[in-house]
Amino acid sequence: MTLETVSQNRSHEGVQSVCRHVSRETRTAMTFSVFVPAHEAGARLPVVWYLSGLTCTHANVTEKGEFRRACAELGLVFVAPDTSPRGEGVPGDPAGAYDFGLGAGFYVDATQPPFADNYRMWSYVTDELPELIAGHFPVDAGRQSILGHSMGGHGALTVALRFPGRYRAASAFSPIVAPSQVPWGIKALGGYLGEARSAWRRHDAVALIEDGARFSGFLVDYGGADQFLTEQLRPELLQHACTQAGIPLSLRCQAGYDHSYYFVSTFMEDHLRWHAARLAG
């Protein structure tokens, strides 16, 4: 695969790159960012995957996430993909809404027309992009972890639950934990996967746990002043499912914080330290 370097900037003694490639999964050009901290020649570093939320590209967390300082200190590679295919000919929401289509891939492989040809973000983030990263950057595929924000928190939790042997840690900021039960998720999963709800369960963290999926433990932060908390996020559903299943969950309500990157950036270092402890050795 050919990888085009869009930009490279030295930051916190490492290199923040933005790259572009033509994806076999989405059949579009895809852009992602990757931060590689300073390291000894030949070293292979643990890699943290960050999945972004609705409307975001790689750029939101790259500019506002405040992750580089901690990644530099902890020796972590940080990869941030886009949230959907984009470009000419890629179908979006018929009404132009922000919560479906462009910027809202929900980390699934769509089965429904007209989305099935391009909206293959599940395979993109779990298969194609890991292969690309492993081929071009100094990462240790045996030491991976994943986190995300909002829709990307949904992505991180579902990916971890379906690949518990691949990711040593998983955490989320303000995740959608049960998309089958909330408006954003019902619209997205219905639109991409069709009306048969049985197909949704593999893309719903709470349903996956109910169906027997397990993971070593989650760290989840949400803001007490998050405007989406009670209708779209519903962290209590994850708490209930984890308790029933015996999955360790550190669920923290951060009083006064909202859904924005002002919240994410505040607790990013905490999450990265939690990941680093599980990626060590």
Next chain:
Amino acid sequence: MTLETVSQNRSHEGVQSVCRHVSRETRTAMTFSVFVPAHEAGARLPVVWYLSGLTCTHANVTEKGEFRRACAELGLVFVAPDTSPRGEGVPGDPAGAYDFGLGAGFYVDATQPPFADNYRMWSYVTDELPELIAGHFPVDAGRQSILGHSMGGHGALTVALRFPGRYRAASAFSPIVAPSQVPWGIKALGGYLGEARSAWRRHDAVALIEDGARFSGFLVDYGGADQFLTEQLRPELLQHACTQAGIPLSLRCQAGYDHSYYFVSTFMEDHLRWHAARLAG
């Protein structure tokens, strides 16, 4: 003066606000950001002024500057003004260039038509905005410091040199140190102040020092890979002037870094610690 709160977000245990007001100086609506860390009721905190570079608004450093974590730890209020008047009827560069007019006020009070009516950024950042901040936020006017980036580094150095008793510390990232001697500055000072170069000297850090202005010391970082270094920034001119005048200057070349916020954010904490040490007590 009426102050409109555009947004407020909790971050790093403090509050990041964006505010708007109608400026008596620029005769336009002006937007600025201010971060107030958590503090005891009734406390008045030291305040750090941050002046931004060409093309920037308050938003660039607010989103990309990575200052909140350190300000929260050190107990510093951080204020970021816009870089020029904006809006309907405000004249810009006749050719639409980025280095003059909108987004490029150069922290002077223009004397030349058609700019003199609105381009009064010197009085705005040294007089009107400090008064507004003191009236609405818990700051200690006896403990102020100033820093800036590029054109804003020029602003920070000249403001400090002209008010050495007001600011306890001054520092800069990649500053324009001698605008009278470089293309950006010659265009801007000529356009705003006219062709008589005697009027430029009060807005040129190197000339101010040559003319007898003094300050307790500066911290200046620049990137070794900064594309503007040799033509526009020329830190060696500041070094020479400070040496001649006996002004302590900590001038650091950071190898591999460019002119971007990836550079600024890397060394922001360093600068804020340097300011905090001088603002203590």
